[in-house]
Amino acid sequence: GAVVSQHPSWVICKSGTSVKIECRSLDFQATTMFWYRQFPKKSLMLMATSNEGSKATYEQGVEKDKFLINHASLTLSTLTVTSAHPEDSSFYICSAHAGVQPQHFGDGTRLSIL
């Protein structure tokens, strides 16, 4: 079946560091990738929609300069959390979509900012 790989799975870093998270669709070309964030005991909240070759569409309240998204190819999207602070600590997860298939999710990245 379809596989989405997300890397790294866990990051611990100091405040002020920028962190890049990669999301790859391994056996299909994803026309659209989505980035979600999950707080403890909360549902997955959409951050942005990323289409290959175009600028990402951010949800209200998500700072585009803080969360940089690049979707350079049909199999790779990256999320960079710039100058991360403790409040950015969360579980970030991507999904990839192609055609009428359901979204397939990566295993997520747990980001901990000290």
Added chain:
Amino acid sequence: DQQVKQNSPSLSVQEGRISILNCDYTNSMFDYFLWYKKYPAEGPTFLISISSIKDKNEDGRFTVFLNKSAKHLSLHIVPSQPGDSAVYFCAASEGSGNTPLVFGKGTRLSVIA
């Protein structure tokens, strides 16, 4: 404002019995609904979906029922197995294309042997 609601944060069921997970939604524009299963430290795994033109979709032990007038859907798992123990997320979208999903908060299912 929660557009997709899973009002039961947890559910315990005996092995072999039926598990029924419920989900309500408020946005009448939603026409595609999905259930995902999630284990700790893993991403959600797609289970089953249903479009608004149907009221039932079945795949093995999993059946999803949709009641559009009540804006309610449910996932039935029968018979329940210990390996089904996980968090189940209900999700909805407007269309089955490249539209984002709106998730409920999830229901933690525990199947007791």
